[in-house]
Amino acid sequence: MDTMDSRIVNVVEQAVWDLMRRVLEEKHGICTCPKCQADIAALALNNLKPRYVTSAKGEALARADSLDQTTYIAVLVALAKAIEQVAPNPRHEVSPGQ
Numbered sequence: 001m002d003t004m005d006s007r008i009v010n011v012v013e014q015a016v017w018d019l020m021r022r023v024l025e026e027k028h029g030i031c032t033c034p035k036c037q038a039d040i041a042a043l044a045l046n047n048l049k050p051r052y053v054t055s056a057k058g059e060a061l062a063r064a065d066s067l068d069q070t071t072y073i074a075v076l077v078a079l080a081k082a083i084e085q086v087a088p089n090p091r092h093e094v095s096p097g098q
């Protein structure tokens with residue numbers, strides 16, 4: 001038994017970070033600083049059911065591409081809603097020129 005090297009991973013959280021970067025790449029004029037990205041991810045995750053898998057030695061972390069269709073779409077919808085909420089109200093000063 002090699003329990004020391006096993007850990008649990010929320011594949012939905014992995015997918016949120018993975019997909020968020022892709023979605024934000026296509027959006028323009030919204031803040032993509034680490035603070036806003038964390039806010040978007042947290043909001044989206046609060047609206048999603050976690051799905052945990054065990055990951056031996058951290059290998060083979062699930063990527064968005066390996067999610068089932070229903071979860072994939074749920075993540076996209078939650079992300080879109082979170083971006084709508086966070087983008088107009090960044091919780092920090094907007095830097096000059098933005």
Ligand SMILES: [Zn+2]
Binds near residue numbers: 032
């Ligand atoms: Zn920001």
